[in-house]
Amino acid sequence: AQSVTQLDSHVSVSEGTPVLLRCNYSSSYSPSLFWYVQHPNKGLQLLLKYTSAATLVKGINGFEAEFKKSETSFHLTKPSAHMSDAAEYFCVVSSWDTGRRALTFGSGTRLQVQP
Amino acid sequence: NAGVTQTPKFQVLKTGQSMTLQCAQDMNHNSMYWYRQDPGMGLRLIYYSASEGTTDKGEVPNGYNVSRLNKREFSLRLESAAPSQTSVYFCASSEAGGALDEKLFFGSGTQLSVL
Numbered sequence: 001a002q003s004v005t006q007l008d009s010h011v012s013v014s015e016g017t018p019v020l021l022r023c024n025y026s027s028s029y030s031p032s033l034f035w036y037v038q039h040p041n042k043g044l045q046l047l048l049k050y051t052s053a054a055t056l057v058k059g060i061n062g063f064e065a066e067f068k069k070s071e072t073s074f075h076l077t078k079p080s081a082h083m084s085d086a087a088e089y090f091c092v093v094s095s096w097d098t099g100r101r102a103l104t105f106g107s108g109t110r111l112q113v114q115p
Numbered sequence: 116n117a118g119v120t121q122t123p124k125f126q127v128l129k130t131g132q133s134m135t136l137q138c139a140q141d142m143n144h145n146s147m148y149w150y151r152q153d154p155g156m157g158l159r160l161i162y163y164s165a166s167e168g169t170t171d172k173g174e175v176p177n178g179y180n181v182s183r184l185n186k187r188e189f190s191l192r193l194e195s196a197a198p199s200q201t202s203v204y205f206c207a208s209s210e211a212g213g214a215l216d217e218k219l220f221f222g223s224g225t226q227l228s229v230l
Contacts, residue, residue, distance in 0.1 A: 009155065032215040043119070043205060043221030044158075051216040090157060094215045101215055105157035 002027040002095045006106035014114045019063075019078040021109045023091035026072060031095040033074045035065055038088045038108075047089070050074060061085070086113045117141050121206050121222035128196045128229045136191040136225050138206030146212030147189035148173075148219065149181060151202040158205065164189055165212045196229045203227070 007022040025033065032051050036044040048059025055067045061084075065076045074091060091106040119140045128134055140147065145166045150158040160173030164183040178200060180192045189208075193200060203226050207219040 004157075034218070041223070043207075043223045044219070045221070046218045049216055049218065094217075096215070101213060101217075103160070103219075105159075107155050107157045 002031065002093050002097070002102065002104050004091050004093050004104050004106040006089075006091050006109050008109050009107065010110045010112070012112040012114060013081045015083055016080050019076070019081045019085065019111065021076040021089050021091075021111065023074045023076065023106060024072055025074060025091070025093045027093055027095040029095045031093045033065075033067060034092040034094065035059065035063070035074075035076050036090045036092060038090065040087070044090065047076070081111075081113045083113050083115065086111055119206055119208055119220050119222035121204075121225050123225060124223070125226050126228070128193075128227065130197060130229060132196050133192065133194050134196065135193075136204055136206075136227075137188070138190065138222060139188045140206075140208040140220070141187065142208060142210075142220065143186070144208040144210050144220070145186070146209045147183065148207040148209075149179075149189070149191045150205045150207065151175065152205060152224075153202050161191065161204075163212075198229045201227060201229045 003026045005024045034049045035047040038044045048057045050057050050067045057065050063078045088108045088110045093104050122137045148163040149161040159175050162181040164170045167186045182190045203224050206222040209217045
């Protein structure tokens with residue numbers, strides 16, 4: 001079994017300040033991990049993914065995430081927020097379940113960026 | 116390049132009515148998925164099709180049926196809509212469906228209200 005916990009349902013930052021969106025996971029197997037972003041009235045778009053090649057993963061639009069196995073975390077960061085970053089962000093774990101791939105989505109974190 | 120196209124974008128139904136949500140992808144992907152998104156719950160898998168000619172139940176299949184019409188198209192049918200099916204529905208596709216690190220491509224969603 002696997003699970004994903006996004007620790008904050010809502011995060012508000014000022015434009016130009018750092019962003020931190022937190023994600024913890026559990027998995028019986030070594031998982032792949034993703035962050036997806038959803039802008040209003042749009043589908044989800046991949047930001048970045050971790051696949052065991054490197055623990056620090058760089059994604060689109062200046063976002064990064066660090067895989068920490070000891071802490072079972074995969075937090076998303078960005079040094080300087082932009083107004084266009086306002087959206088909902090989903091952490092996703094991909095692992096094996098009864099012989100097939102299973103994806104589990106976190107409940108989402110809504111990022112608000114203040115001018 | 117259209118990607119994943121869903122129709123309709125919005126729909127209002129009365130309890131007991133039926134309808135079909137349509138989804139098509141133009142990326143020659145083998146696997147297709149239907150998810151529902153409810154506030155505070157992330158995305159939950161309704162049904163998926165690993166390849167043309169096959170369909171399988173996901174986490175929340177009750178009250179739904181699917182058809183993989185051909186490689187491009189995957190439809191979701193509500194035979195007798197219930198208020199509990201009020202949700203936003205997303206169709207997604209992926210290249211093969213078997214690898215842990217494979218990304219999903221999402222449509223822009225269908226907002227369904229059942230009165």
